[in-house]
Amino acid sequence: MTMSGGAGLSDLGLLSDARTFSISAENRDGRSGGGGRATRGDHSTAWASRELPVGWKKSPCIDLEGRSRRTVADIEGPGVLQHLWITVLPQHLRSIVLRIFWDEEESPSVEVPLGDFFCQGWARYVPVSSLPVTVAPAGGLNSYWRMPFRGSARIEVENLSTATIEGFFYQFTWSQEEVGERAAYLHAQWRRSDPLEEMSPHVLLDGVAGQGHYVGTYLAWESHQSGWWGEGEVKFYLDDDLTGAAPGQGGEGAEPPTIFPTICTTGTEDYVGGAWAFEDPQGRYAEYSTPYLGMPEVQRPDGFYASQQRFGMYRWHIPDPIRFRERIRVSVQALGFQRPVDDLVRYKPLRDDVASTAFWYQAEPHVPFTEDPTYRLPTWDLLDPT
Known part of the structure; x- marks a missing residue:
């Protein structure tokens, strides 16, 4: 086998010795000639499909x-996952956790609520037209993140609700090919702060050990007050920035920081390519x-700048990956405005509901994730979804 490249x-005009396979409910192990053989679903x-013969749409x-x-x-393996497609009714998007395991590892490298992995963090379908993630009408969830693996790849879904979720459709396309020595593994981690602690940032990623590069952020943000909420800076602490700092320590907060980032943005809307x-x-x-980059979702329950509005935003660092050799920490502040009696505008730290999904590539083994999505999802997501 040889590598198929990008x-x-x-690259489309280049011949390759790689072989293409696809797993779905119609071919559950993806074997050659294994599709469409079901006699009943x-x-x-x-x-x-009770009146259809074998070979038609049975399963x-x-x-x-x-x-x-x-x-x-x-x-x-070895191989590369090239395309994931999933669809399910929107009320289930935060009731299903997606996990991906590489090379027989016990701790998942991807552990994210299904909706958040596909930029659908508020459990309703929103069109997305980005390079690695596309959401098409009416709820086709597509991922084009390139996911190389050497030994094996296992994809697991967990239904957190008490009721059966009917109609989970999926198709995963992968190529059987050699994987180069420098190829890293995709990782994705979900974290949530609801509400944020007083004068504390939301930490998207921390505790990573090993060489890699950060490639993307998705934020599902709920404002807990009326007014503007997006002045907070996104910060990337890389390698030597974290010297002497344990995970979760040393950054900005109520006390003066003892560490400072290499990359510091100028505002939340600036980070996702917007302004003003x-x-x-x-x-x-x-x-x-x-x-x-984008902000494909705005939920306006009370109008512009009103409390309890919800936003979905993403930034993919594909042309500009953020590289680290040993460690990385990523955080975002929740910062708005306040207008006191002297009528002079001042910044105001907020205590919003912020959920994030961080995407990065790194060499294995990885440090097991400390946050479990099953304990940080809102209770309304876990009710009977029917």
Whole structure:
């Protein structure tokens, strides 16, 4: 086998010895000639195909039993996961946790609520048109993150709710090919602060050990007060920045910091490529989605600048990966404005609800994640989704 290289237009004319396979409910181990062989489905709508012969649409999806984990792909390497496609009803997007394990590891390298992995953190479908993540009508979740592995890849989904989730559709396409010595593994971690501690930033990533590069951020943000909320800086502490600092210590807070970042942005909306409070000419929030950055989701329960508004934002560091040799910490401040009696505007630290998904590549083994999404999801996500 030889490496197939990238997946860009410049490579499409090149021949390769790599082999392509795909796993779905119609071919659950992805073997050659294994698709469309089901005689009946094991899902809740299997009755729809009762009059069709073998080879027709017998098993397009599965059901996920309540409070259960299910392995939906178990692949022997070496190879590269090239495309993930999933769809499920929107009310389940925060009730399912997606986990990916590389090379027989016990601790997952990807552990994220399904919706957040695909920039759908508020459990409703929002179109996204970015390079690694695309969400198409009406809820097709697509990931093009390149995921090389040497020994094996295992994809698991967990239904956190008590009810059976019906109609979980999926298709995972991968190539069987050699993986180079310098190839790193994709990792993704979800964290949530609800509410943020007083005068404390939200930490997206910390405790990483080993060489790698940071490639993306997704933020699901709920403002807990009226007014502007996006003045906070995103900070990247790299390698020597963290000398003498244990995970979670030394950064900005109520006390003066003892460590300082190499990369410090100028505002939350600036980090995701926007400016001046995301306002359009009519003085409203303007949603946008581009290949590398965007704010595709704005929920306006009470109008512009009103309390309890929700936002979904992403920034992909694909042309500008943030490289680290040994350690990295990423944080974001929640900062707005206040207008006291003297009518002079001042910054105001906020205690918003911030959930983040950090994406990075690194060499294995990785440090096991300390935060478990199953304990940080809001209670309304875990109610009977029917």
